[in-house]
Amino acid sequence: MLPSILCSPSSSSTSLFPFNYFTLYSPSSSLTNLPSLTYKTTIKKSTHNHSTRVQAMIEKETPVTQRPYTFLRESDEGGAEGSSSNANSVRARFEKMIREVQDSVCTALEEVDGGGKFKEDVWSRPGGGGGISRVLQDGNVFEKAGVNVSVVYGVMPPEAYRAARPVDNGNVKPGPIPFFAAGVSSVLHPKNPFAPTVHFNYRYFETDAPNDAPGAPRQWWFGGGTDLTPAYIFEEDVKHFHSVQKGACDKFDASFYPRFKKWCDDYFYIKHRGERRGLGGIFFDDLNDYDQEMLLSFSTECANSVIPAYIPIVEKRKDTPFTDEHKAWQQLRRGRYVEFNLVYDRGTTFGLKTGGRIESILVSLPLTARWEYDHQPVEGSEEWKLLDACINPKEWLH
Amino acid sequence: MLPSILCSPSSSSTSLFPFNYFTLYSPSSSLTNLPSLTYKTTIKKSTHNHSTRVQAMIEKETPVTQRPYTFLRESDEGGAEGSSSNANSVRARFEKMIREVQDSVCTALEEVDGGGKFKEDVWSRPGGGGGISRVLQDGNVFEKAGVNVSVVYGVMPPEAYRAARPVDNGNVKPGPIPFFAAGVSSVLHPKNPFAPTVHFNYRYFETDAPNDAPGAPRQWWFGGGTDLTPAYIFEEDVKHFHSVQKGACDKFDASFYPRFKKWCDDYFYIKHRGERRGLGGIFFDDLNDYDQEMLLSFSTECANSVIPAYIPIVEKRKDTPFTDEHKAWQQLRRGRYVEFNLVYDRGTTFGLKTGGRIESILVSLPLTARWEYDHQPVEGSEEWKLLDACINPKEWLH
Numbered sequence: 001m002l003p004s005i006l007c008s009p010s011s012s013s014t015s016l017f018p019f020n021y022f023t024l025y026s027p028s029s030s031l032t033n034l035p036s037l038t039y040k041t042t043i044k045k046s047t048h049n050h051s052t053r054v055q056a057m058i059e060k061e062t063p064v065t066q067r068p069y070t071f072l073r074e075s076d077e078g079g080a081e082g083s084s085s086n087a088n089s090v091r092a093r094f095e096k097m098i099r100e101v102q103d104s105v106c107t108a109l110e111e112v113d114g115g116g117k118f119k120e121d122v123w124s125r126p127g128g129g130g131g132i133s134r135v136l137q138d139g140n141v142f143e144k145a146g147v148n149v150s151v152v153y154g155v156m157p158p159e160a161y162r163a164a165r166p167v168d169n170g171n172v173k174p175g176p177i178p179f180f181a182a183g184v185s186s187v188l189h190p191k192n193p194f195a196p197t198v199h200f201n202y203r204y205f206e207t208d209a210p211n212d213a214p215g216a217p218r219q220w221w222f223g224g225g226t227d228l229t230p231a232y233i234f235e236e237d238v239k240h241f242h243s244v245q246k247g248a249c250d251k252f253d254a255s256f257y258p259r260f261k262k263w264c265d266d267y268f269y270i271k272h273r274g275e276r277r278g279l280g281g282i283f284f285d286d287l288n289d290y291d292q293e294m295l296l297s298f299s300t301e302c303a304n305s306v307i308p309a310y311i312p313i314v315e316k317r318k319d320t321p322f323t324d325e326h327k328a329w330q331q332l333r334r335g336r337y338v339e340f341n342l343v344y345d346r347g348t349t350f351g352l353k354t355g356g357r358i359e360s361i362l363v364s365l366p367l368t369a370r371w372e373y374d375h376q377p378v379e380g381s382e383e384w385k386l387l388d389a390c391i392n393p394k395e396w397l398h
Numbered sequence: 399m400l401p402s403i404l405c406s407p408s409s410s411s412t413s414l415f416p417f418n419y420f421t422l423y424s425p426s427s428s429l430t431n432l433p434s435l436t437y438k439t440t441i442k443k444s445t446h447n448h449s450t451r452v453q454a455m456i457e458k459e460t461p462v463t464q465r466p467y468t469f470l471r472e473s474d475e476g477g478a479e480g481s482s483s484n485a486n487s488v489r490a491r492f493e494k495m496i497r498e499v500q501d502s503v504c505t506a507l508e509e510v511d512g513g514g515k516f517k518e519d520v521w522s523r524p525g526g527g528g529g530i531s532r533v534l535q536d537g538n539v540f541e542k543a544g545v546n547v548s549v550v551y552g553v554m555p556p557e558a559y560r561a562a563r564p565v566d567n568g569n570v571k572p573g574p575i576p577f578f579a580a581g582v583s584s585v586l587h588p589k590n591p592f593a594p595t596v597h598f599n600y601r602y603f604e605t606d607a608p609n610d611a612p613g614a615p616r617q618w619w620f621g622g623g624t625d626l627t628p629a630y631i632f633e634e635d636v637k638h639f640h641s642v643q644k645g646a647c648d649k650f651d652a653s654f655y656p657r658f659k660k661w662c663d664d665y666f667y668i669k670h671r672g673e674r675r676g677l678g679g680i681f682f683d684d685l686n687d688y689d690q691e692m693l694l695s696f697s698t699e700c701a702n703s704v705i706p707a708y709i710p711i712v713e714k715r716k717d718t719p720f721t722d723e724h725k726a727w728q729q730l731r732r733g734r735y736v737e738f739n740l741v742y743d744r745g746t747t748f749g750l751k752t753g754g755r756i757e758s759i760l761v762s763l764p765l766t767a768r769w770e771y772d773h774q775p776v777e778g779s780e781e782w783k784l785l786d787a788c789i790n791p792k793e794w795l796h
Contacts, residue, residue, distance in 0.1 A: 374533075
């Protein structure tokens with residue numbers, strides 16, 4: 001019933017499921033390992049006879065009780081089987097970075113919320129990798145806040161690899177390509193309609209050489225972004241948010257902010273509405289045409305900019321008085337958020353169709369959302385101004 | 399940014415946008431006619447430079463002030479240019495039927511609601527066809543009730559036509575295939591968590607011979623169904639609903655109910671959840687291997703069965719007292735409804751991507767919906783029983 005999906009290398013992920021580069025496939029029996037809820041209760045599943053045209057599934061995750069020091073395979077982490085230099089590998093340092101970001105963001109959010117606490121779920125996959133989901137739900141300030149990290153070891157079809165980065169030697173016919181991917185993803189939905197939603201996601205992707213062509217080149221790239229989705233515009237807030245993004249970018253390359261700002265406006269486009277999900281920020285993907293260390297530093301800088309970009313805004317707006325009408329408009333915009341994430345977001349749609357951890361993927365959805373038939377804000381109203389800025393993206397910094 | 403979609407002939411539509419058989423395409427300039435909201439206000443659109451990989455768009459609709467006697471082209475309706483026999487054509491009779499069903503259902507719903515009134519929007523498309531959307535929002539009984547009819551004249555790629563019904567003569571290389579499609583679609587969401595949501599959709603599809611191969615065979619088929627989505631199970635209600643569906647089926651063919659009941663369970667499957675949207679009913683598509691008159695009668699019988707199948711249930715449950723917990727569970731199930739419609743429903747996803755009338759397509763979404771992280775009903779609870787029945791479809795009639 002599902003359309004087959006084979007993501008192009010330019011596909012992008014912004015959901016809490018940060019890996020979407022390829023239609024993963026597994027030559028093992030995990031192909032039949034369809035996603036299922038891990039019910040504490042005992043509802044037995046019917047055997048469902050849908051034709052499974054999905055070309056890949058991710059291994060089913062297993063809940064674990066304690067978060068491990070690392071989700072890397074031993075051979076990757078400089079432990080028993082690894083060399084000590086592996087501890088300094090980009091994958092090891094990237095995992096360390098995203099876990100530190102998860103910790104610092106969660107700490108900052110609990111402090112702002114002044115009541116809500118994050119619930120943590122940790123899981124691992126038999127073939128290596130795993131993740132930590134943290135969710136704060138129905139707090140004082142946040143309706144729903146999810147901050148996830150995950151590490152995935154997978155195998156992708158050689159066609160995808162070749163499509164991604166053509167191998168110079170056309171004679172090489174690689175087999176399945178092992179890959180590594182790691183990322184942090186977060187969506188924060190506050191209760192107050194004047195406090196904006198924010199989303200960020202930073203990820204690193206690396207392929208091994210194909211198993212049967214060990215001489216073929218490895219590949220790596222970085223992707224990510226941070227974007228703001230208010231229901232009402234406070235220009236000072238939007239400017240502050242964008243200026244922090246620009247500041248992070250400018251430390252590395254003056255071309256980054258204008259380029260990634262536009263990329264963000266283009267990516268978060270709800271095509272059927274002709275409008276963007278929100279007021280943007282920065283977004284980039286498949287970034288590998290710079291020095292690898294520089295891009296690791298850049299990703300780290302961006303991820304560390306989330307707190308200074310966002311927390312002052314939510315602090316300022318969390319207690320602003322509002323009416324039922326303000327709340328209803330926020331809920332309508334939340335409906336747009338749902339539409340974008342379920343219809344367009346590559347990470348979400350890929351995750352849903354390949355058997356990622358559903359509750360982690362869909363924690364990006366707001367606690368509540370609303371759809372009114374043919375709602376049209378009055379010209380010149382605050383709601384109209386927001387919609388206008390979603391339809392016609394603005395340059396916030398001059 | 400969008401994956402290209404080319405629906406197979408087995409694709410199915412259940413949304414309020416009943417036409418999804420093919421990736422429509424138009425050789426005219428309407429290809430660039432991206433969907434846009436018809437704002438009463440004057441927000442100017444930015445020119446958006448997304449690559450448009452969608453292979454087809456539907457012509458932009460124009461609001462009209464009065465509903466016409468028919469949406470058929472003159473040549474189809476036995477009018478000025480048509481022959482009088484056209485008034486008895488299947489397309490003419492099908493349009494008459496769906497418009498009568500729209501009227502009778504809306505009348506019955508307003509009566510049950512005892513307050514809410516339907517708002518009507520009528521539109522037409524320059525190349526022929528059009529539709530009537532009727533929405534009752536925030537009534538006494540119904541949170542949101544949409545009942546739409548539409549008639550589409552379009553052109554589809556010859557590949558789709560050939561895939562649909564292989565042409566015996568392999569030498570025929572047809573050009574674009576003109577087609578006709580008409581349908582009624584409806585989703586009714588009551589407020590009371592004990593009153594179930596119902597959806598129905600009946601549609602008729604017909605191709606002309608290709609313009610450059612007038613001798614090639616015409617094709618036609620019928621599709622549709624009616625299905626029930628409660629948040630709580632009252633067995634007598636579900637049995638009543640299914641028995642009315644079975645009654646309609648049994649008048650025509652004893653194999654219909656078991657076959658279409660299973661088809662319904664299979665279609666409304668939320669794959670990433672491993673559960674169905676609701677408790678089913680009947681669903682069929684691409685039906686053309688019976689007498690055409692018989693199938694027209696059968697579709698009519700099914701559409702006319704909506705009122706006796708549903709109205710007694712909503713009458714019985716609309717005033718049942720409920721708690722906040724009951725409401726929250728209904729809202730969670732509404733979230734599942736949104737997930738199915740935006741992620742899987744062929745009609746919705748097709749409509750969104752080809753430029754159908756957005757407000758008509760998305761009127762199927764509930765007024766409000768909810769997503770809680772990792773919600774799991776207590777074993778044996780009423781919520782658990784509903785979930786169990788969505789995971790393991792039951793035979794309601796014995």
